[in-house]
Amino acid sequence: xxxxxxxxxxxxxxxxxxxxxxxxxxxxxxxxxxxxxxxxxxxxxxxxxxxxxxxxxxxxxxxxxxxxxxxxxxxxxxxxxxxxxxxxxxxxxxxxxxxxxxxxxxxxxxxxxxxxxxxx
Amino acid sequence: xxxxxxxxxxxxxxxxxxxxxxxxxxxxxxxxxxxxxxxxxxxxxxxxxxxxxxxxxxxxxxxxxxxxxxxxxxxxxxxxxxxxxxxxxxxxxxxxxxxxxxxxxxxxxxx
Numbered sequence: 001x002x003x004x005x006x007x008x009x010x011x012x013x014x015x016x017x018x019x020x021x022x023x024x025x026x027x028x029x030x031x032x033x034x035x036x037x038x039x040x041x042x043x044x045x046x047x048x049x050x051x052x053x054x055x056x057x058x059x060x061x062x063x064x065x066x067x068x069x070x071x072x073x074x075x076x077x078x079x080x081x082x083x084x085x086x087x088x089x090x091x092x093x094x095x096x097x098x099x100x101x102x103x104x105x106x107x108x109x110x111x112x113x114x115x116x117x118x119x120x
Numbered sequence: 121x122x123x124x125x126x127x128x129x130x131x132x133x134x135x136x137x138x139x140x141x142x143x144x145x146x147x148x149x150x151x152x153x154x155x156x157x158x159x160x161x162x163x164x165x166x167x168x169x170x171x172x173x174x175x176x177x178x179x180x181x182x183x184x185x186x187x188x189x190x191x192x193x194x195x196x197x198x199x200x201x202x203x204x205x206x207x208x209x210x211x212x213x214x215x216x217x218x219x220x221x222x223x224x225x226x227x228x229x230x231x
Contacts (some may be wrong), residue, residue: 004163031217040128042209043164050217052182058218090163107152109219111163 002026004112006091012118013081021076021115023091028098032074033058033109034066036087043090049074081119089115128207130226131188139197141225143210146190150212154219155184155195167195167208177199205229 004025013019023032030051035043035058044066045058049068061083065077078085092109133139145153151172156164170177170184170193177184183196193210207224214220 033218040223042223043211045218056217106168107213108154108166108169109168111156113163114161 002063004091004093004110006089006112006115008115009113010116012120013078014120015082017081018077018079019081019117020078021089021091021117023074023076023093023112024072025074025110026072027092027093027095027110028071029093030071031094031109032068033092033094034064034074034076035090035092036060036085037090037114039088044048046076046089081117083119086119087117087118089117128224128226132198132228135200135229136204137200137228137231139200139204139227141195141197141208141227142194142220143193143212143225144190145193145212145222146220147212147214148188150214152213153184153186153193155182155193156209156211156221157204158209158224160206165175166208187226196198200227200229202229202231 007022011080020066033048034046037043046064047061047066049055052071053070055066067075091112154169155167157167158164168179168182168184170186175186181198185194206227207226209221209224211219211221
């Protein structure tokens, strides 16, 4: 299993350009997440998905859109990039709802290696 | 890597010492907690987790303690090694599907 993979690893954009970040997981996980990580800020949730065809907003959704057309893929789009979107982006996936507290691992989120995005 | 560690609380220990990293969480209704390790230039890596119906859970060289009375979580690393140097995050489940992460603590292990 490759686990969670992200493409690209690095990208430099000019203000106003658009791009899509791809996250793929081969663990048949139901839930997928997009985070951004900035110095001193920890991980902040952008958008997430609880299943194929569904998405929901996280803590910092503005300026981003997402799509989950296939269970294994979760796409993060920037329609018009801004310098404030310079960050490291992480995708994560999780198996699904736990069953009575015994399936503790189904709540664990597993992360990809990240995409470093710079917007000039 | 280095940018993740900017302005983070830092714990410096000698190789072989035991390390204790602390975390205060905010939501008394949270019922699931995780510790992650993040090495420079990599994504967060799962270390250990615990549910609120437990107060202690042990893994290989790591122990997580949960004190719900004061909303406090700690990660103990036994016989710390240079390879343990990283940023450590605690996270709590803030809803049915999502986690809220702390800002992290940098652990520096000198040989």
